[in-house]
Amino acid sequence: MIPRSFEYSAPGTLDEAVALLQKLGSDAKILSGGQSLIPMMKLRLASPPHIVDINRIPGLDYITEKDGFLRIGALVRESDLERSELVRSRFPILVDTTSVIADPLVRNQATVCGNLAHGDPANDHPATMLALGAIVVAVGPRGERDVPVENFFPALFTTALEADEILREIKIPIPPPSTGGAYLKLERKVGDYATAGVAVQITLNNSGACTAAAGIGLTNVGFTPIKAVKAEAFVKGKQLDQAAVKQASEIAAGESHPVDDIRGPADYKRDLVRVLTARAIVRALERVKGGV
Amino acid sequence: MTTENSSRTSTVPETDSEEYSSVNPATDMIDCKLSRRDFVKTVGYFTGAGALGLQLISVETIVECAPLEFSASAHTVELTVNGLVHKLTMDTRVTLLDALREYLKLTGTKKGCDHGQCGACTVLVNGRRINSCLSLAVTHQGDQITTIEGLSGGEELHPLQTAFIEHDGFQCGYCTPGQICSAVALLEEARRGDASFVTPDLAHTGRVELTPEEIRERMSGNVCRCGAYPGIVQAVQTASRTL
Numbered sequence: 001m002i003p004r005s006f007e008y009s010a011p012g013t014l015d016e017a018v019a020l021l022q023k024l025g026s027d028a029k030i031l032s033g034g035q036s037l038i039p040m041m042k043l044r045l046a047s048p049p050h051i052v053d054i055n056r057i058p059g060l061d062y063i064t065e066k067d068g069f070l071r072i073g074a075l076v077r078e079s080d081l082e083r084s085e086l087v088r089s090r091f092p093i094l095v096d097t098t099s100v101i102a103d104p105l106v107r108n109q110a111t112v113c114g115n116l117a118h119g120d121p122a123n124d125h126p127a128t129m130l131a132l133g134a135i136v137v138a139v140g141p142r143g144e145r146d147v148p149v150e151n152f153f154p155a156l157f158t159t160a161l162e163a164d165e166i167l168r169e170i171k172i173p174i175p176p177p178s179t180g181g182a183y184l185k186l187e188r189k190v191g192d193y194a195t196a197g198v199a200v201q202i203t204l205n206n207s208g209a210c211t212a213a214a215g216i217g218l219t220n221v222g223f224t225p226i227k228a229v230k231a232e233a234f235v236k237g238k239q240l241d242q243a244a245v246k247q248a249s250e251i252a253a254g255e256s257h258p259v260d261d262i263r264g265p266a267d268y269k270r271d272l273v274r275v276l277t278a279r280a281i282v283r284a285l286e287r288v289k290g291g292v
Numbered sequence: 293m294t295t296e297n298s299s300r301t302s303t304v305p306e307t308d309s310e311e312y313s314s315v316n317p318a319t320d321m322i323d324c325k326l327s328r329r330d331f332v333k334t335v336g337y338f339t340g341a342g343a344l345g346l347q348l349i350s351v352e353t354i355v356e357c358a359p360l361e362f363s364a365s366a367h368t369v370e371l372t373v374n375g376l377v378h379k380l381t382m383d384t385r386v387t388l389l390d391a392l393r394e395y396l397k398l399t400g401t402k403k404g405c406d407h408g409q410c411g412a413c414t415v416l417v418n419g420r421r422i423n424s425c426l427s428l429a430v431t432h433q434g435d436q437i438t439t440i441e442g443l444s445g446g447e448e449l450h451p452l453q454t455a456f457i458e459h460d461g462f463q464c465g466y467c468t469p470g471q472i473c474s475a476v477a478l479l480e481e482a483r484r485g486d487a488s489f490v491t492p493d494l495a496h497t498g499r500v501e502l503t504p505e506e507i508r509e510r511m512s513g514n515v516c517r518c519g520a521y522p523g524i525v526q527a528v529q530t531a532s533r534t535l
Contacts, residue, residue, distance in 0.1 A: 001406045007365050008384040008430050031431070038387075038426045039407055051384070053431055079420075083486040088494040099489040103513030104481075105411055105474065108420045109427065190512040191409060 003041035010053040014060075014139060014166065020052050021164040022141050028052050030166060032074060033110035035102065036118045054166065063087060069135075069171040078107035078115070091172070092287060093181030093201060097128045100185045100197075116152065117167040119159040122193040126153060126225030127217030128183050131199035134172045140165035153224040175213070179203040180287030182280045185219065186272055188263065194220040195263040196272040198252070200280040202235065204288055210235045216248075216277065221256035221269055228252040231277070240285060249277035367430045373398065374442030384430050389413045391429035392439060400440040400469045404515075411514030414470035415439050421477035423513075440469035443476065451534050452476055455527035463518035474514045475528045479535055481510070502532045 011017040021028050029048030031037060032055065040046040054060070060075040063084045070091060072081075081087045081098040088095055101107060101115070101124050115125040116136060129149045136147045138161055149170075152160045161167060175181075181201035185194045197219030203211045214235045216228040231252035238244045258269035368381045371388075373396060380395055389406070392398045392415070401424060404412030408426040415424045416438040443450040452472050455461070462468040482500040490509045491500065500506060507528045508521070516524065 003385050005365050006384055008367055008428075010431070010433075031428075034428070034431075035408060035426055038428070042407070051428075053428075055431060079486070082488070083481075083484065085497055088487060088497070092494050095487055095494055099487065102408075103411070104478075104488075104510055105414055105421055105423045105513035106408055106426070108422050 001042045003038075004044060004047040006041075006048055007050045008053065009050065010056040012056055012058075014054075014057055014168065017052055017054055017057060017166060018139060018141055018164060021166070024050050024052070026163045028163070030054055030117070032114040032117075033077065034114075035106045035110040036114070036120065036123075060168070065090075065174065068174050070174060072112050072170045072172070074111065074113045074166065074168050076112050078102075078110045078112060079104065081112065082107070090174070091132075091181070093128055093132070093183050093199065093284075096183035097124050097199070100124060100183075100187065100194075103191050106191070113167045113170055116149070116170065117159060117161060119153060119157045121153070121156065121222060121224050121226075122220040123225075124183070124185060124194065124197055124219055127197055127219040128181075128199040129170065129172070130217030130225055130227045131181060131183075131201040131215035132172050132175075133201075133213070133215055134170050136160070136167055137169040137171060138162075138165040139168040144168070146171070150227050156223040175201070176203055178205070178288050179213075180284040180289075181215075182283035182287065184276045184280045184283065186276065193263075196221050196256070196258070196269050196276060198273060198276040198280045200277065200284045202240070202281065202284050202288065208239055210238050210240055212236050216252055218252065218256050218273060220263075221258040221273055223257070226255060226257070228255045228277075230255055235281075240281060245278050245281050248281060249274045252277040369430050369433050371396075371429065371432055371437060372435065373437045374439060380429070382429055384428065386429045387425050388415070388417075388427045388429045388432060388437070389424035392424060392437075398439050398441050401473075402466055402469055404467065404470075409515070410467070410470075411474060412467050412470040414473040414514060416473055416477055419477065419480065421474050421513075438473070440473055443472065450476070452479075452527065452531045455531040455534075456524070459523040459527040459530060460520065461523040461527040462516070462520050467514060467516045467518075471511070471514045471516065471524055474511060475524075475531065478507070478510045478528065479532055482506070482532065502529055504529065 009020055011020055027049045029051055031051050031053045060073040062073040063076055063086060064071050078098045078101055081094050112125060115123045134149045136149055136152050138145055138147060140162055141164055147160045183199040185197035187194055199217040201215040203213045205211050214232050216231050218226040218228055231248050234251050235248050253270050253274035256270050256273045258266045260266050365384045366381050367384045371378045371380060378396055389403055392401050401415055402412040404410035406425045408423045413424040414421050417435050452475050482502050485497045485500055487494055488506060488509045490505050504525050507525045
């Protein structure tokens, strides 16, 4: 339970951190909350020769609304979402998500951005960010660039970040009125990864039909977080009555690619996606109508 | 001999002052040269009035630790624990938990799973409860760390400690320091109005009413193998009414 030896640096600015990453290349690993990295290092599943601790960089722990986006800085902890009035009033789906991640102790250290940067399809925020149409802001020696979250997870435990880039911010478009979202997860016990999880975000037009902005994301039922694009296309323009919800959830289940493991057989998980999708759509509709 | 008893009643017992004047619990423990006799005295110091002294100490005390000669990647950090500053040179791999237990000999904080799953190692860092096993000691330069040893005011227990005794919130006691540290932060989070998974109304931002359901959810990071949960929930609820 002791990691391999590593060098440790705690840069005081983003520029210094990027310069270090540039110098060290793939030898470096960024430490933010460390709640996935440190266990992996203890199990020696990861043995980075150099840890670059970004926790000493000031000004990265912001949750703000600016230029049409909710912006979550690199050092925002999961528990910060649970106490942010902005998030609670405008993005209850984010509270749904954070409150089922690990346990309160872990959430006090784990960061939201780290939850994406780790690239684990079992993590919960990726599905939610897919449903919300979030944008990842990466900073590196060539400056900043925006990566739509649907392009951020090319493969298992892989992200679109280059070795010398840092995930600086997550940008979430401020949704129009008549929008609601929900994240539902089944876990065997507190602290477990999802057996399956589903995030749904929908916006209704004046006649009560679903607009093109619908987003559906799936957790831990594939090698990457899954954007259920067929289900999204299906709900577009539809009145979400019982039959439409049923059909959408069946389509979403068909887009999942679960495997048999200790959390259950693939068929069970696929059916779980169906059930959770239906429930998440219903919950999202309740929130459109003003419920939290 | 009544040294243990006398040490519980005053910081520097008059009856045995010469012996005690040579005792500096912090340095004695760090040198790791404790005799059994010193150990007993030190325990007395920490569980007795001495703990109050530690908590109220205003002058920073710097304790030098011998550098690790065998470590390829040693790093020096100043850890502020229960009001005392300790300058430690450690392998970068040392977790906050191991720094507390193995370097500072503050063994109140327990190692359970060493994996962030059980909560036995819960401490407060700048008022936030965290798993000290999932945090590297070198990352805590300048942070205010509070362990179970820093909660009581000497003879006067922290209200949560009293409530755990009153409600039998433990059996073997191994998870208890973590449970209590966790509950201390929980009460502050509830006072501040933080939401949890079972909070019915996210729009409500005032103080959270700590129902048994809320307490169970909020204590879910601290596992008790003896199953003392009913007592733990009652203890936290009682303390929430008195604090």
